[in-house]
Amino acid sequence: MARRTRFLHAAAAVGLGLASLGAATPAPTAPASGSSSARFDFHGDVPAFLRSLPDSLGNKAQLSAIVSALATAYPKEFQGLETGPGNRVMVRAAGGKFVFDDSLSKTFEERLDHPDIEDMFHDLYPLTNPTDRLPRDFDPGRVRVEDFFLALYGASESAVAANCVEVDFCGSSVKFNKRCGAADALRAVAVDLEKVFAQKPALRVYVQKLAGTFNWRKIAGTKRLSNHSFGTAIDLNLDKAAYWRWQKPEQLETFSRKDWPNEIVEAFERHGFIWGGKWWHFDTMHFEYRPEIIAYARDKGPTVAPR
Numbered sequence: 470m471a472r473r474t475r476f477l478h479a480a481a482a483v484g485l486g487l488a489s490l491g492a493a494t495p496a497p498t499a500p501a502s503g504s505s506s507a508r509f510d511f512h513g514d515v516p517a518f519l520r521s522l523p524d525s526l527g528n529k530a531q532l533s534a535i536v537s538a539l540a541t542a543y544p545k546e547f548q549g550l551e552t553g554p555g556n557r558v559m560v561r562a563a564g565g566k567f568v569f570d571d572s573l574s575k576t577f578e579e580r581l582d583h584p585d586i587e588d589m590f591h592d593l594y595p596l597t598n599p600t601d602r603l604p605r606d607f608d609p610g611r612v613r614v615e616d617f618f619l620a621l622y623g624a625s626e627s628a629v630a631a632n633c634v635e636v637d638f639c640g641s642s643v644k645f646n647k648r649c650g651a652a653d654a655l656r657a658v659a660v661d662l663e664k665v666f667a668q669k670p671a672l673r674v675y676v677q678k679l680a681g682t683f684n685w686r687k688i689a690g691t692k693r694l695s696n697h698s699f700g701t702a703i704d705l706n707l708d709k710a711a712y713w714r715w716q717k718p719e720q721l722e723t724f725s726r727k728d729w730p731n732e733i734v735e736a737f738e739r740h741g742f743i744w745g746g747k748w749w750h751f752d753t754m755h756f757e758y759r760p761e762i763i764a765y766a767r768d769k770g771p772t773v774a775p776r
């Protein structure tokens with residue numbers, strides 16, 4: 470209860486701060502009156518866009534890395550940045566605006582429940598395989614700004630359903646969202662997996678009895694929408710799955726992902742998917758299209774899971 474109170478208090482403090490600071494210009498000068506916002510439009514050239522951003526936007530290195538990942542992952546949907554009152558930076562994408570950094574210090578749970586765009590990149594997704602144990606609460610990609618994905622993929626169940634197409638996936642037909650290249654990425658994964666299975670037929674069992682793709686639902690035990698709601702996640706064979714909620718809490722500490730086939734994980738990662746197996750709160754049948762998380766990790770160089 471104390472934690473919750475602290476968060477609300479912090480949120481209120483930021484609100485007051487914004488009101489007292491007033492408007493700001495994007496130039497590295499003191500806030501000027503009369504100017505409410507500045508816009509920085511993205512026209513498809515990531516380096517040129519980054520050069521156009523003034524230093525006054527805050528931690529330029531972190532902002533640039535995240536903006537670069539978003540622009541690389543969603544080149545048609547990412548529209549640029551905007552500054553508002555208090556020089557607060559907003560990300561513009563798919564017609565929406567999303568707070569880049571709310572300046573709040575958050576607990577793990579607060580980050581899941583009240584994330585800003587920057588929070589989505591809090592844990593660096595490890596691109597090296599295999600992954601063994603992970604440190605407590607290390608969940609790269611599990612933080613999601615829900616409104617961002619609603620803007621990208623459809624604002625309601627029926628809107629997402631209308632954006633879903635059938636994808637032939639390793640002998641099954643599944644529904645996947647055609648926006649942001651998600652369905653095409655899943656098709657590309659399937660092509661790569663067929664090459665893997667040609668070499669190692671025993672691995673095909675992982676894509677048999679698929680546990681599902683598009684399904685508008687909350688994540689078990691939370692109020693947050695699963696990315697299955699957006700038609701951008703696929704669950705493989707339930708018989709091969711390990712899920713943190715099925716384990717005793719002490720087993721999360723010692724859970725190893727090393728027995729999971731690298732070839733399958735890498736086929737997905739190559740095309741912009743993250744694996745739920747790389748979370749402390751693991752969900753090993755779950756793959757989710759998150760090209761911004763993969764782009765950010767690639768940009769940081771070879772990333773190994775922390776211990």
Ligand SMILES: [Zn+2]
Binds near residue numbers: 697703752754755756
């Ligand atoms: Zn899933």
